[in-house]
Amino acid sequence: MPDSEYRDIRKLDLFTHMADDNFTSLMRGAYVQNFPAQIELITEGEPSDFLHIVISGSVDLFSSWNGRETSMATVRPISTFILAATIKDAPYLMSARTLEKSRIALIPSQDVRAIFDVDSNFARAIVTELAQCYRSVIKAQKDLKLRTSLERLANYLLRQQRHAGGGAAFELDFEKRRLASVLGMTPENLSRAFKGLQPYGVTVTGTRISIDNQADLERFAKPNPLIDDFST
Amino acid sequence: MPDSEYRDIRKLDLFTHMADDNFTSLMRGAYVQNFPAQIELITEGEPSDFLHIVISGSVDLFSSWNGRETSMATVRPISTFILAATIKDAPYLMSARTLEKSRIALIPSQDVRAIFDVDSNFARAIVTELAQCYRSVIKAQKDLKLRTSLERLANYLLRQQRHAGGGAAFELDFEKRRLASVLGMTPENLSRAFKGLQPYGVTVTGTRISIDNQADLERFAKPNPLIDDFST
DNA sequence: CCGAAGGGTTGACATATATCAATTGATTTG
DNA sequence: CAAATCAATTGATATATGTCAACCCTTCGG
Known part of the structure; x- marks a missing residue:
């Protein structure tokens, strides 16, 4: 991973306050990959093996049921997605596909959970991030229902x-x-x-x-x- | 607060793994109150002064816009509500009213944030709880849209x-x-x-x-x- | 340049859902 | 008990939204 990307990820709210060692160790297990447009990165229902970070490009989170499909959100650089599934070690609730050529970092979920257990700054950052995500969905729900x-x-x-x-x-x-x-x-x-x-x-x-x-x-x-x- | 209630709250996922001292200190600042039916406990937009715990009865979380109103969820014993607002120290996104005669514990939000900062078991429990809440709303959203x-x-x-x-x-x-x-x-x-x-x-x-x-x-x-x- | 493909638009129509008004039925209250 | 409430239901109707088909327009590749 180029140094500039490393630093950009480090600057994310989620990672900025954690110990150097832990961040380095997270990144060691991570890999970065370029994907073309319209590639399905994850499929809802699958186990959450990786926390994803969009470095460039954009990703559509969508969901399907009974032949219908709906777009839930769009993820743009630089931010993570499916944090909740990673933390809970639960299946993805949404699928994700690239909307354009995109560069994505993948961090093994078990590494995230392991560091989460030992780095309380990281744990706190995750709390803030999840609270933010939660409130965003509530807002979206109000938008839809009202x-x-x-x-x-x-x-x-x-x-x-x-x-x-x-x-x-x-x-x-x-x-x-x-x-x-x-x-x-x-x-x-x-x-x-x-x-x-x-x-x-x-x-x-x-x-x-x-x-x-x-x-x-x-x-x-x-x-x-x-x-x-x-x-x- | 009666001892049995104290123990019931302690048994909540959110509180069960935190240090004794910290739980006691949280509870010391808390107060418990009985409310009749149809009382508006909190109003959306207000600052989140208290984390609420429903001990008995039930509470409706709802939201309004432009003269319309919609029910977002119902909280039943024993569980908390508006954790995200408390953690983020942000305004409530939903209002809450008792559906029946209810007993509610109120924990000052700043106490929750303070203990969250020093008790990493508590912080971890909050993460799990928020992740759970987040996923529930996503499911509700899929239900609505699909x-x-x-x-x-x-x-x-x-x-x-x-x-x-x-x-x-x-x-x-x-x-x-x-x-x-x-x-x-x-x-x-x-x-x-x-x-x-x-x-x-x-x-x-x-x-x-x-x-x-x-x-x-x-x-x-x-x-x-x-x-x-x-x-x- | 042509033709195919795909997004976007439009019109006609079908369906889903909301609104309004009236009624029923149960529950509360004096 | 009778009156008053209020939730629930029903029918008639209006509005919102989805579906289908056709067409337009741009893009892209031969």
């Missing part, structure tokens, strides 16, 4: 706008079909939802979104930090 | 049946209106959904459910451990 698809899209756009720097125009960082899945609707419906937001000053050109009337859209979307603010 | 309301009800009944011991007949442990909210539908729709399950051998009499044709219902519900098994 809002219509049009409201979900409107609030997604406002979040994405803020994430992109706050300007009136910005790019979607999803393919639309997957955005639809993330938002819990069909691609056809997403298309109509974009039209449904036109009266509130939303213009779409390909993946470029322009919010022409910020106040109007916000009045409709009614964003709420307890749902839309991912930092708390 | 299933129709009829399928959710069918699978809920199968889970509840198992929880009640596996017999063909059992009691709902929810008021129907709240079950509807938990399952993400209206009470009217729940009523119709019960009718919709009649062809699969489900009989409803008040809160009593009878599953007359187990195989039929399972064939329709297609239960899946990665969604319906709460123990993993």
Whole structure:
């Protein structure tokens, strides 16, 4: 693993406070691999052998049941995924596939659990990370249960706008079909939802979104930090 | 706090492995209170001052947005709630109200965080608990996104049946209106959904459910451990 | 340049779900 | 007991969302 990647991983909240020895030992057992797009990295139901870290590219976490499939989240660099399964030594609840060419580090789960047992700084970091993940899913659940698809899209756009720097125009960082899945609707419906937001000053050109009337859209979307603010 | 309650709390996964001193010190700062039914214990958005433990009775965790409200979960004895907010020292994402006369222990959040910092067994237990909570919400999310309301009800009944011991007949442990909210539908729709399950051998009499044709219902519900098994 | 493939869009339609209003039935309360 | 509540149900209807098929448009490879 190149030194710069090593340092980038070390800087993750999860690893930054742990003892040097332990970090080194974790990394010794890890390996890094480049994957092409559309590769299924893990499959739900399988035992959780590795903690994954996305170094570059992006990964879609999705889930299937009875022939249906839904996108649960997208993981972007640099962050980990399936921490909970690793810690609990339980089967993956979600599958993961690369969305593009991606570089992924794999740390054997048993190493993570072993270091977790001896390094209390690491254990504490894991607590914070899991609490964060938990709260994110709760927010997603509130979004799903309390809002219509049009409201979900409107609030997604406002979040994405803020994430992109706050300007009136910005790019979607999803393919639309997957955005639809993330938002819990069909691609056809997403298309109509974009039209449904036109009266509130939303213009779409390909993946470029322009919010022409910020106040109007916000009045409709009614964003709420307890749902839309991912930092708390 | 009576001795028996003290011991019951001590036996919770969360507290069972921590040092005696630390547990005692946690409990010293705690207080226990009896609440009547329908009392709002906490309100979403408020700072998380206390970790709550339900000793008896039951508590509904719910959330509101734009005049709508939804039930997120029900907490039954003996377990804790809002651990994540306590740990992160972040605002509650959900409100909580007693469903019946309930006895609740309140542990100051800062005590929990302080002991968490010095007792690594406690920290580890918190990790396990949070990982469990996280996975439960992911399952709930899959349930919501991948299933129709009829399928959710069918699978809920199968889970509840198992929880009640596996017999063909059992009691709902929810008021129907709240079950509807938990399952993400209206009470009217729940009523119709019960009718919709009649062809699969489900009989409803008040809160009593009878599953007359187990195989039929399972064939329709297609239960899946990665969604319906709460123990993993 | 052509044609195939695939994402995106659109329209017509089907289904699922919510809403509203009215009624029933059980439970509580004076 | 009777009145008052409130949950549960039912029917009629509206709205939201999904499905299917067709088409458009871009991209990519021969």
